[in-house]
Amino acid sequence: MGYLEAGLSWLLKFFYNVSGSYGLAIILLTIAIRLILAPLTLSQSKSMEAMKALQPEMNELQQKYKDNPEEYQRRVMELYKEHNINPLSGCLPMLIQLPFLWALFSVLRNFDFGTGFLWLTSLSEPDPLYILPVLSALTTYTQMMMTSADASQKGMMAIMPIFIGYISINFPAGLVLYWVVSNLFSMGQQYLIARRMSPQEGGKA
Numbered sequence: 001m002g003y004l005e006a007g008l009s010w011l012l013k014f015f016y017n018v019s020g021s022y023g024l025a026i027i028l029l030t031i032a033i034r035l036i037l038a039p040l041t042l043s044q045s046k047s048m049e050a051m052k053a054l055q056p057e058m059n060e061l062q063q064k065y066k067d068n069p070e071e072y073q074r075r076v077m078e079l080y081k082e083h084n085i086n087p088l089s090g091c092l093p094m095l096i097q098l099p100f101l102w103a104l105f106s107v108l109r110n111f112d113f114g115t116g117f118l119w120l121t122s123l124s125e126p127d128p129l130y131i132l133p134v135l136s137a138l139t140t141y142t143q144m145m146m147t148s149a150d151a152s153q154k155g156m157m158a159i160m161p162i163f164i165g166y167i168s169i170n171f172p173a174g175l176v177l178y179w180v181v182s183n184l185f186s187m188g189q190q191y192l193i194a195r196r197m198s199p200q201e202g203g204k205a
Helices: 002-019 022-053 057-064 069-082 098-110 130-145 151-168 173-199 199-204
Strands: none
Touching: 002 022, 002 057, 002 098, 022 098, 022 130, 022 173, 098 151, 098 173, 130 151, 130 173
């Protein structure tokens, strides 16, 4: 983590020298991190789109084996295996960001920005207007709506955005800015992948 923190701190200063704004530097740093993670998130996003395509078959299995949940689970796993799908793919993009979040939290908490960004007086302090926490909850919810293919995740889709928004209230604004931009990047990526995997829909656009 020490090496990761040092690398992120160096990149933050580099992007500040390029942009002249620490807010823009955090946005550029976010994009750089997401591009580094792109090969992993791309494969997982494709897997999630494949799961969505299988939803009608899964619904049929649920109706057919509604009185036999063990057989239903077995059939679903066979379906995943047949189509080479990882059922945990929806969580992986978020999990692989955690080391970067932890390292960036440490960097932003101890970093002396000296200036703010837009309405923020300091990127090291929580957002006093709660705009970023609200955006973090909304973008988290939208991203989960775009990537979820399992109806059983509805409870998580309701709880997780509220939890993210709540903890963002006390996080450094720079860290929440990273999370919001990262979510927006993921949403754009998911949209493009969905269009690419649904050529008929894309052709109508």
